[in-house]
Amino acid sequence: MIGMRGLLAATALTAMCAVAPMSHAQGKGEVVKIQDYPGVGNMLMRIAISKGYCEAHGIKCQLQMIPSGPLGAQALMAKSIDVGFFGPEIQINAMTKGGKLKAITSGATLNVFHIVVGNSVELPNAANGFTALMTDLKGKKIGVPARGSAGELQFLILASKAGLKADDFTFVAVGAPNTSFGALTSKQIDASMTFEPSATLCDVLKACKTVYRANEAKEPVEIAGTNGAASNFVITQETADASPHVVDALIAAAKDAEAFIQDPKNFDEALKVGQSYFKFEMPKGDEVMAASLKSSIPAYKTAITRSALKQIADNMLAAKQLEAPFDTTVLTHPKAP
Numbered sequence: 001m002i003g004m005r006g007l008l009a010a011t012a013l014t015a016m017c018a019v020a021p022m023s024h025a026q027g028k029g030e031v032v033k034i035q036d037y038p039g040v041g042n043m044l045m046r047i048a049i050s051k052g053y054c055e056a057h058g059i060k061c062q063l064q065m066i067p068s069g070p071l072g073a074q075a076l077m078a079k080s081i082d083v084g085f086f087g088p089e090i091q092i093n094a095m096t097k098g099g100k101l102k103a104i105t106s107g108a109t110l111n112v113f114h115i116v117v118g119n120s121v122e123l124p125n126a127a128n129g130f131t132a133l134m135t136d137l138k139g140k141k142i143g144v145p146a147r148g149s150a151g152e153l154q155f156l157i158l159a160s161k162a163g164l165k166a167d168d169f170t171f172v173a174v175g176a177p178n179t180s181f182g183a184l185t186s187k188q189i190d191a192s193m194t195f196e197p198s199a200t201l202c203d204v205l206k207a208c209k210t211v212y213r214a215n216e217a218k219e220p221v222e223i224a225g226t227n228g229a230a231s232n233f234v235i236t237q238e239t240a241d242a243s244p245h246v247v248d249a250l251i252a253a254a255k256d257a258e259a260f261i262q263d264p265k266n267f268d269e270a271l272k273v274g275q276s277y278f279k280f281e282m283p284k285g286d287e288v289m290a291a292s293l294k295s296s297i298p299a300y301k302t303a304i305t306r307s308a309l310k311q312i313a314d315n316m317l318a319a320k321q322l323e324a325p326f327d328t329t330v331l332t333h334p335k336a337p
Contacts, residue, residue: 027058027249034233035072035085036063038176039197040274040292042085043300044107045233047257050273056256057249063277067176068146069231076101076236083250084234087112087150088312091234092326100237102333103304104247105254108231110299111214111223112195113151116202119209121190126211130219133211134162143174143183143192154214154223155193157315161220177201178280184208197280197292204288215299222315228305229312240333251335254302261300267293303337 032054036042045061048054054061066072069086073094076084083104084090091101115133117123121140125132144152156166172189174180177198183189185207192198202208215230217223233250240247261270271293280288309328316322 027246029058029060030243030246031060031062032083032246032250033062033064033081034083035066035075035081036277037085038065038067038178038278039280040289040296041065041278042107043261043270043274043293043296044254044257044302045085046273046277047261047270048253050276051257051260053253053256054249057252059246059249059253061250061253067179069149070146073099073101073234076234079236082235082239085231086234087231088229088309088328088331089150089153089316089321091232091331092313092316092322092328093148095330096322096326101234101331102237102240102336103232103234103331104240104333104336105251105302106229106232106304106337107254107302108296108299109229109301109303109305110227111154111217111230112299113154113193113214114195114199114210115155115191115193115212116184116198116208116210117191118184118187118189119207120187123211130158130212130217131162134159134164137191138164138168140190141170141172141188143172143180143189143194145175145180145194146173147171151193151195153316153319153321154226156319157222158212158220160319161222181208196296197288200288200292200295204284204291205282222311222318225311226308226315228303228308230299230308232304235333247333247335251302251337255337258300258302261297267297270297304332306332 034045049061064081066075069090072084072086073090075081085107123136125136174183177194180192180194181201184192199210202210214223260266271290274293309331313326313328
């Protein structure tokens with residue numbers, strides 16, 4: 001029979017074990033500045049803030065609107081933000097130039113890019129696959145979020161697989177979806193390699209056409225294989241070393257947000273959260289936001305697919321964006337899901 005002393009010891013041990021996971025992922029009240037985008041943006045962190053998940057794990061998350069991956073990486077390296085939200089292409093480029101960065105979780109696993117074109121742009125062969133589509137786009141002005149961005153790199157992969165080269169197109173930096181949409185509808189560009197809610201704007205407003213969606217694409221394999229690691233939360237190695245408890249808290253908060261947003265019964269609340277950060281001031285703006293969020297939810301997961309990271313690096317090497325093969329095992333933090 002266990003004595004009183006043994007009972008007390010066992011009770012204490014049980015209590016310690018019960019609180020260990022919480023304390024392991026517990027911050028100390030640190031303010032963490034995180035990159036956001038216009039539109040549906042960084043929904044996992046928007047949810048984490050609105051539902052109190054960040055505070056529950058001991059940190060104060062603040063979102064900062066930065067409309068492109070390269071600008072987010074620059075802000076991260078300059079310490080204007082603590083967490084960037086961008087594609088592995090951007091992280092790899094920064095690391096080849098000496099940046100020490102680690103992806104701690106994904107924020108949008110499926111490839112976010114799609115090609116939209118103006119209604120006046122004729123694409124007679126687009127229905128015959130992506131190679132025919134790229135041939136139709138030859139000689140056109142192509143909008144990209146920023147020069148050198150993941151969107152431009154992936155467009156060039158499509159072009160290369162179709163036997164075309166960068167000089168066959170004129171690239172124009174048009175920023176986030178809202179400014180990309182304006183450039184497209186005002187005919188400053190013919191097409192745009194962009195991200196949500198651009199496709200939804202075209203579909204709902206009928207002001208343009210969506211002709212390629214990377215998250216649904218079966219070919220080329222170079223694009224299809226990138227699904228699983230599209231846009232990740234990235235920190236500096238300095239932050240990882242100095243504040244491991246903050247890393248734990250961020251990962252935990254993101255996982256809590258994933259569980260919430262993946263539950264269909266929470267859609268209406270998630271939509272309200274999204275609209276509290278960004279509203280489309282245009283006809284059918286609420287319809288655009290709702291449709292865009294619904295189409296994006298399957299991507300809002302935290303696990304980073306390592307094979308997708310390798311595919312992205314291989315694509316960059318093939319496109320001569322890298323001088324040598326890149327070891328993608330260095331991209332992720334040891335605790336990254």
